[in-house]
Structures are given as C-alpha cells and as structure tokens.
Amino acid sequence: MSQRTCLSVILAAGEGTRMKSAVPKVLHTIAGLPMVAHVVKAAEAAGSGELALVIGHGADEMRKAALKFAPKAEAFVQEKRLGTAHAVLAARAAISKGYDDILVMFGDTPLIDPEALATARLKLAEGAAVVVVGFRTENPSGYGRLIEKAGKLVAIREEKDCSDEEKKITFCNGGLMAVAGRHALKLLDQVGSKNAKGEYYLTDIVEIAAAQGFDVVASEASFENALGINNRAELAQAEGIWQARRRREAMLSGVTLIAPETVFFSHDTEIGADTIVESNVWFGPGVKIATGAKIHAFSHIEGATIASNCDVGPFARLRPGADLRNKAKVGNFCEVKQAIVEEGAKVNHLTYIGDARIGAGANIGAGTITCNYDGYSKFFTDIGEGAFVGSNSSLVAPVSIGKGGYIASGSVITESVPDDALAFGRARQRTLPGKGKELRERFSQAAAAHKKG
Numbered sequence: 001m002s003q004r005t006c007l008s009v010i011l012a013a014g015e016g017t018r019m020k021s022a023v024p025k026v027l028h029t030i031a032g033l034p035m036v037a038h039v040v041k042a043a044e045a046a047g048s049g050e051l052a053l054v055i056g057h058g059a060d061e062m063r064k065a066a067l068k069f070a071p072k073a074e075a076f077v078q079e080k081r082l083g084t085a086h087a088v089l090a091a092r093a094a095i096s097k098g099y100d101d102i103l104v105m106f107g108d109t110p111l112i113d114p115e116a117l118a119t120a121r122l123k124l125a126e127g128a129a130v131v132v133v134g135f136r137t138e139n140p141s142g143y144g145r146l147i148e149k150a151g152k153l154v155a156i157r158e159e160k161d162c163s164d165e166e167k168k169i170t171f172c173n174g175g176l177m178a179v180a181g182r183h184a185l186k187l188l189d190q191v192g193s194k195n196a197k198g199e200y201y202l203t204d205i206v207e208i209a210a211a212q213g214f215d216v217v218a219s220e221a222s223f224e225n226a227l228g229i230n231n232r233a234e235l236a237q238a239e240g241i242w243q244a245r246r247r248r249e250a251m252l253s254g255v256t257l258i259a260p261e262t263v264f265f266s267h268d269t270e271i272g273a274d275t276i277v278e279s280n281v282w283f284g285p286g287v288k289i290a291t292g293a294k295i296h297a298f299s300h301i302e303g304a305t306i307a308s309n310c311d312v313g314p315f316a317r318l319r320p321g322a323d324l325r326n327k328a329k330v331g332n333f334c335e336v337k338q339a340i341v342e343e344g345a346k347v348n349h350l351t352y353i354g355d356a357r358i359g360a361g362a363n364i365g366a367g368t369i370t371c372n373y374d375g376y377s378k379f380f381t382d383i384g385e386g387a388f389v390g391s392n393s394s395l396v397a398p399v400s401i402g403k404g405g406y407i408a409s410g411s412v413i414t415e416s417v418p419d420d421a422l423a424f425g426r427a428r429q430r431t432l433p434g435k436g437k438e439l440r441e442r443f444s445q446a447a448a449a450h451k452k453g
C-alpha cells in the first residue's frame with residue numbers, strides 16, 4: 001500500500017457557534033494541540049503525505065495556525081457553506097492532480113485512529129471505490145445512517161431525511177470516507193442538494209456509486225473515531241479519552257503511574273521506562289524524561305528535559321528550558337526556568353532558579369533565589385561544580401560562584417565569588433547579653449502605662 005499515493009482532505013470550514021469562543025472551533029486544543037492538528041497527525045501516520053485543508057471565508061487565523069502543525073498543507077477556501085460534498089470540491093485543484101486514495105476527514109473529529117484510516121486505504125487497494133468508516137451506537141441521533149441491502153452498503157441517509165424505520169438503524173456514518181482517486185471528482189460532481197437541509201452531502205456519493213455498480217463498503221471502527229466536537233463539554237470528553245489512551249500507552253511502555261487518572265500528558269510528552277509518576281502531575285508541551293526518574297505528586301512540568309534517575313517534586317514547577325542532568329534533584333516548592341541543573345546537583349526546597357547553570361554536585365539551600373530580572377533584562381547566574389549556597393541567599397545576576405564556592409546563608413551576593421572562596425553578603429550578627437530581658441521589661445511597662453492612660 002505504501003506505493004499508493006494519498007491525499008487527505010480535511011474539512012474545517014463549518015464554524016459552529018456553540019464553543020462560545022473567539023477562537024475557531026478546530027483550533028481548540030486537546031492535549032495542548034489544536035484538534036485539527038490531531039487529524040493531520042492521524043493522516044500522516046496512515047501514510048497520507050499530501051494534505052488539503054478546507055477552511056471558511058476569512059479564516060486567516062486558521063491559515064496562520066496551520067503553518068505550524070501542517071506546513072505542507074494546501075489551504076482551500078470554501079466561500080459559502082453549502083455542505084460537505086461542496087466543501088470537498090473546494091479542493092478540486094488538489095484532487096484533480098490524481099491520487100490513488102482520497103481520504104476525507106472532519107477537522108472537528110480529533111480522535112480518529114490512524115488504524116481506521118489505514119484499513120480504509122487497504123479496502124481501496126482491494127478495489128473498493130468508496131469506503132465509509134462507520135460505528136455502532138445505541139444513541140444514533142444526529143448521525144447519518146448506513147443503509148444496507150443484502151449485506152451491501154447502498155446509501156447513507158442523514159437523520160433529517162430518514163424514514164421512521166431508517167431512524168432505528170444503529171450503524172452510523174463516522175464522517176471519515178475514503179474514495180478511489182480516479183472516481184472521486186466524477187462522483188462528487190453528481191451530488192445534488194435535494195434533501196431536508198438543501199445541502200450538497202458528501203454522503204450521497206455512496207448511493208451514486210452503488211447505483212452505478214461500484215464497490216462500496218463500510219468499515220467498522222469504534223465510536224471515538226467519530227466523536228465530533230461541537231461544544232466544550234464534548235471537548236472535555238475528547239480530552240478525557242485522549243488522556244486515557246495516552247496513560248495506558250505510557251504504562252504499557254514501562255512507566256508507573258500510581259494514580260493514572262490524575263496525570264495529564266501533552267501531545268508530545270516523551271517519558272522513559274521505569275519512571276514513576278505520582279498523583280496529580282501535569283505535563284505541558286515539550287517535556288522529555290529519560291528512564292528511571294521519579295516525578296512526585298503535584299508537579300507542573302513544561303518544556304523541560306529530565307535525564308535518568310532525576311527526582312522532581314513534590315510540588316515542583318519546571319518551566320521551559322529546565323534541563324536536569326542525571327540524578328539531579330529539584331524538590332518541593334522549587335521553580336526552575338531556563339537553567340541547567342548538572343549531574344547530582346540538588347535544589348531541594350523553596351527556591352527559584354532562572355537563567356542559570358548549577359554545576360555538578362552543587363547544593364542549593366532552602367529559599368535561594370537567583371535574581372535574574374531587573375524589570376528590563378534577564379541576567380545569568382553561574383554556579384560552579386560542588387558549590388554550596390547557604391539557605392535564604394539571593395544571587396543577584398549577572399553573577400558567578402566558582403567551583404567549590406561557599407555562600408553563607410542569608411547572603412545577598414552581588415559580586416562574583418572565586419573557586420573555593422567563602423562569601424558573606426550580610427550584616428554581622430551582634431549579641432548583647434541580658435539585653436533581651438531588659439527590653440521585655442521596658443516594653444511591658446510602656447504597655448501598662450498606655451492602658452492606664
């Protein structure tokens with residue numbers, strides 16, 4: 001099949017208003033990726049190299065967004081929303097280039113499985129002219145029904161055009177169709193608009209092709225493949241299904257999730273075997289975790305690279321550019337941004353590390369802050385191998401601490417510290433014997449006098 005050429009036509013011109021949003025529906029995200037980009041990924045995974053994206057009039061935002069997730073896709077504008085067949089024909093110029101397989105998908109149906117696409121393509125390769133991916137449901141309301149005669153698919157009837165008998169059919173059109181490229185335009189051009197909605201229905205090509213003796217087949221897939229998103233409740237439902245799939249995949253690949261339903265992955269999370277993820281962990285985009293790491297509860301991680309056997313959290317926040325090398329530790333209530341924490345270094349408690357390098361084996365005490373920002377620019381802090389930063393120190397960047405440098409706790413460090421030096425950046429302590437007691441007496445007398453007066 002790999003030699004067969006394939007064009008995917010993704011329909012995304014129909015803009016419902018039920019999302020109640022300024023953002024086009026298909027750009028709402030699942031696992032951090034626009035839903036239409038999930039469809040693009042599935043098409044690519046099924047070996048469909050060429051993409052045609054059908055967008056609505058004035059959909060500049062869509063066009064811009066598509067550059068990111070589908071740079072190779074050609075965008076076609078459907079000026080008026082006259083139905084799904086009409087939308088496919090907006091991409092006529094692409095279809096007429098001549099492909100073996102044409103896949104038609106909806107941009108608002110993000111959980112489509114590449115397997116279902118591959119199966120549909122296989123049926124085309126076996127000689128079918130049209131393949132419809134259907135699913136069975138107890139509640140078919142709203143979907144087109146697959147009408148079969150003597151075990152053969154002969155038509156798809158949209159709900160509004162169904163007879164009472166036909167409405168009882170529970171085998172439905174999932175919205176994904178595969179059409180043999182050499183027949184596609186001929187079939188599409190025969191579609192009319194005599195139906196309850198007065199639209200040009202893509203689904204009508206089934207009846208047209210079957211009547212002309214072409215081989216038309218239904219291919220059954222699970223309901224998720226057809227889950228169309230029309231509002232935010234359905235968006236959350238799709239997110240839930242996506243996350244459940246991804247968690248299972250992670251666990252089967254050797255990751256321990258102690259409470260899987262509380263861990264949220266991004267579309268691009270990479271996580272190695274023997275990593276243990278405790279409960280309530282959020283992965284934003286761009287996270288790569290090697291093997292054997294421990295991610296403790298309530299950590300929020302995005303744009304971070306975590307090497308083998310690192311220890312993160314509980315309650316850690318790793319932001320973009322956090323780069324933890326082998327066996328590094330970032331503990332509770334610590335935030336790390338754009339910083340390398342080298343092998344075995346420890347940032348264990350209540351600390352902010354931003355725009356910095358922490359050398360191997362260094363120990364960063366509780367409450368340390370790299371002061372990286374003066375309100376205008378960001379500055380870098382370099383901490384050498386084996387350095388020790390005492391608790392509650394402020395390191396005012398740009399500043400560096402040499403290898404084995406030692407910072408007394410409570411210091412405000414504004415000048416660089418050479419290798420193996422000890423730096424105090426705080427007022428010296430004075431201890432006055434007996435003064436505490438004297439002070440207490442003075443204050444209590446003053447308070448008593450105040451009450452009387």
Ligand code: UD1
Nearest residue numbers: 011012013014081082083084087106143144173174175201
């Ligand atoms: C469609 C199918 C129905 C199927 C259901 C599955 C048709 C006629 N009906 O119905 O059999 O059970 O999906 O979810 O195909 N679009 C355009 N331009 C248009 C019209 C639609 O781009 O002029 C796009 C929409 O953005 C959407 C997709 O096509 O992504 C489907 O359109 P929609 O109106 O949702 O069709 P359904 O009534 O759901």
Ligand code: MG
Nearest residue numbers: 108228229230
């Ligand atoms: Mg729909």
